[in-house]
Amino acid sequence: MKSVFVASGSFLPPKVVTNDDLSKIVDSSDEWIFPRTGIKQRHIVEDETTADLATIACERALEKAGWTADSVDLIILATSTPDMDFPATAAVVQKQLGASKAISFDMQAVCSGFVYALSTADLYLKAGKAKRALVIGAERMSSLLDWTDRGTCVLFGDGAGAFALEAKETTEEExxxxxxxxxxxxxxxxxxxxxxxxxxxxxxxxxxxxxxxxxxxxxxxxxxxxxxxxxxxxxxxxxxxxxxxxxxxxxxxxxxxxxxxxxxxxxxxxxxxxxxxxxxxxxxxxxxxxxxxxxxxxxxxxxxxxxxxxxxx
Ligand SMILES: CC(C)(COP(=O)(O)OP(=O)(O)OC[C@H]1O[C@@H](n2cnc3c(N)ncnc32)[C@H](O)[C@@H]1OP(=O)(O)O)[C@@H](O)C(=O)NCCC(=O)NCCS
CATH class of the missing domain: 3.40.47.10 (Thiolase/Chalcone synthase)
Incomplete structure (x- = not known):
């Protein structure tokens, strides 16, 4: 059994904050930020939640995969910015998608979260414990920033991406x-x-x-x-x-x-x-x-x- 990639989707909140915009609120500049980091701009949420970002990324992946939400049986959401202490943000995504048959949980490994979630989904799929998985990375890093600390606030942004993976018996390398x-x-x-x-x-x-x-x-x-x-x-x-x-x-x-x-x-x-x-x-x-x-x-x-x-x- 293999965990085969079927489709991906992503979503960025529409509000864009450039380095020049940030320079108006902290003592920094594009001339400092860009050469040291390669960053020119970031997307920042207004009232979108982590679950909202994740849901749209998943809807886009589902559409490309040609799957209905209720054909998904596993949702793993990697995030360090869940919307609540509990329940898991993945449970809210499950509800918003209408993926009524999926077990859903969050995974916390911060910036490594997506690789941890891919690895975990792979184990479920290869073991025959799930057939169709959505593996998501979704973050509102802006909620964890001190907007007066120029050393960190210029580095982060918000957004979400998702993979649709399917268990498949195949002899091909895929x-x-x-x-x-x-x-x-x-x-x-x-x-x-x-x-x-x-x-x-x-x-x-x-x-x-x-x-x-x-x-x-x-x-x-x-x-x-x-x-x-x-x-x-x-x-x-x-x-x-x-x-x-x-x-x-x-x-x-x-x-x-x-x-x-x-x-x-x-x-x-x-x-x-x-x-x-x-x-x-x-x-x-x-x-x-x-x-x-x-x-x-x-x-x-x-x-x-x-x-x-x-x-x-
Ligand atoms: C963050 C990073 C770009 C800083 O670069 P650096 O060369 O190490 O810079 P420093 O933190 O030593 O700061 C150098 C000077 O720039 C200043 N500075 C820091 N941030 C600044 C900013 N946004 N604008 C202007 N000046 C800034 C500091 O105050 C310091 O000034 P000082 O020498 O007068 O004290 C760099 O360390 C980095 O990329 N680290 C890895 C970050 C990362 O990848 N994190 C996530 C991993 S999951």
Whole structure:
């Protein structure tokens, strides 16, 4: 049994905040932000909830897949910005979609959340515990920002992306080939939010940068090597979209040409768990994802958590 990719969808809230807009509320500038991060703008919610963003991304994926909502039996929503302490935001998405037969739960691995959720859905599908899954990354990172802290508030944005995956008996090489996940809780204090000491997002930027470049490259190589591939075999590397300097650094270290290394951080900023499916869906909408493509997704986030998934379209 394999977990085969069927379709993707995404949604960005309409309100756009540019670097110039931000410079009016914090002591910063496009001249500082863009060269260090590659970010030009971010989308920010007005009254949309995380469930709203996720629901629209799923509706778009369902439409492309040609599935009805009640044919879905598993919904996994990766988010660090749930709408309530409980119930899970995934349960609200289930209701809003009308996916009445799906078990639905949230997954919290911050910026690695989508890779953790893909890996979990893959286990359900391969084990025959589900047939059709929606795997979502959805975030309102704007709710976790201190808008007076220029060191963090310029880096994040809101949005959602979703994959429709289906269990299929096939001898062809297609679908999720493998995922490798890691957690190192000893580094929990370098990036956190919601504690007494740090009610909003706190980040030791240099430390996060150091871990991100080393670990995303390492785990991407590991997932390729373990499955008999090299970097030369991949069609695209789609890393977590936090900082274009991190993304380009990983691509260069892996010897990949620029057109294989996907970066959408310029327009989205860091949307945490939503960043990978958003970047992917943008490629899909542009007609750049084809049957047979071999794609590595890799992410690192608070925890710290990191991982990589290998997908054959
Ligand atoms: C955030 C990041 C771009 C900061 O770059 P940096 O070169 O490390 O910058 P520093 O934080 O050391 O700050 C350098 C100076 O710029 C200032 N600065 C910070 N943010 C600023 C901003 N938005 N505008 C203007 N100046 C800013 C600092 O106050 C500091 O000034 P000082 O030297 O007078 O004290 C970089 O560390 C980074 O990308 N880290 C990884 C972030 C990430 O990917 N996080 C998510 C992972 S899931």
């Amino acid at each position: 679908g999720l080939i493998d995922s490798i996940l890691y957690t190192d809780g000893t580094q929990a204090d370098i990036l956190c939010a919601g504690s007494k000491e740090h009610p909003k997002t706190f980040m030791n930027g240099r430390e996060v940068f150091r871990h991100a470049v080393a670990k995303m490259e390492e785990v991407s190589r590991e997932v390729l090597d373990k499955n008999g591939y090299t970097a030369d075999d991949i069609t695209y590397l789609i890393p977590h979209q936090a900082n274009d300097r991190i993304i380009q650094h990983i691509g260069k270290s892996m010897g990949l040409p620029a057109d294989k290394v996907i970066s959408s951080v310029r327009n989205h900023a860091n949307t945490s768990a939503a960043s990978i499916p958003l970047a992917f869906d943008e490629m899909a909408q542009a007609g750049k994802i084809k049957k047979g493509d071999l794609i590595v997704f890799t992410a690192l986030g608070a925890g710290i958590t990191w991982g990589a998934s290998l997908l054959r379209i």
